[in-house]
Amino acid sequence: GDKVKQSPSALSLQEGTNSALRCNFSIAATTVQWFLQNPRGSLMNLFYLVPGTKENGRLKSAFDSKESYSTLHIRDAQLEDSGTYFCAAESQGGRALIFGTGTTVSVSP
Amino acid sequence: DAGVTQTPRHEVAEKGQTIILKCEPVSGHNDLFWYRQTKIQGLELLSYFRSKSLMEDGGAFKDRFKAEMLNSSFSTLKIQPTEPKDSAVYLCASRNWGYQDTQYFGPGTRLLVL
Numbered sequence: 431g432d433k434v435k436q437s438p439s440a441l442s443l444q445e446g447t448n449s450a451l452r453c454n455f456s457i458a459a460t461t462v463q464w465f466l467q468n469p470r471g472s473l474m475n476l477f478y479l480v481p482g483t484k485e486n487g488r489l490k491s492a493f494d495s496k497e498s499y500s501t502l503h504i505r506d507a508q509l510e511d512s513g514t515y516f517c518a519a520e521s522q523g524g525r526a527l528i529f530g531t532g533t534t535v536s537v538s539p
Numbered sequence: 540d541a542g543v544t545q546t547p548r549h550e551v552a553e554k555g556q557t558i559i560l561k562c563e564p565v566s567g568h569n570d571l572f573w574y575r576q577t578k579i580q581g582l583e584l585l586s587y588f589r590s591k592s593l594m595e596d597g598g599a600f601k602d603r604f605k606a607e608m609l610n611s612s613f614s615t616l617k618i619q620p621t622e623p624k625d626s627a628v629y630l631c632a633s634r635n636w637g638y639q640d641t642q643y644f645g646p647g648t649r650l651l652v653l
Contacts, residue, residue, distance in 0.1 A: 463641050471649075475641045475644075477641075525594050526572060526587045529581060530581075531581050
């Protein structure tokens with residue numbers, strides 16, 4: 431089943447705009463990770479989160495374990511932000527990550 | 540520091556062959572994961588090792604898939620016999636468990652079974 435549900439599945443952005451991606455969990459997530467998979471297929475780490483927020487440059491992420499969701503905000507989108515964003519959750523007692531289905535982001539000039 | 544390395548990067552196999560994929564985790568990491576990625580199923584866990592001990596073996600993959608970790612710096616994933624439906628990208632990841640750290644992924648092996 432969809433233990434980690436990502437939305438939207440696809441997103442088209444113009445350079446310079448802002449947007450948000452979301453993950454909803456039907457498991458009791460204890461930590462959340464966000465990854466970006468580039469067109470060549472490499473998965474790059476963006477954030478590792480316990481409940482709370484983190485910011486890195488134009489990216490900001492939040493994880494609310496009580497409400498069971500996480501968000502990733504992209505500010506001032508650039509062409510290099512294009513790719514597929516995955517969130518993944520770890521649950522108490524669980525040992526491996528459960529991945530969402532991804533959000534494919536296309537940034538155009 | 541070297542990241543996670545995987546070989547080969549690409550593999551083409553005939554149906555029924557045995558193939559072995561290799562992974563070297565980040566030095567010092569004690570958790571190692573094998574995932575399979577397809578467009579339809581997304582990212583699915585195949586195996587998970589902690590300090591070389593098998594912790595989790597993806598139920599759907601047990602019969603023809605066998606992952607091993609003979610030492611802390613090397614793991615293999617054997618698929619025997621291969622089937623066309625095994626065509627996918629196989630990703631290896633490692634992490635330093637206990638340090639609240641993310642998983643670091645290798646570049647993947649793209650497998651095509653004819």
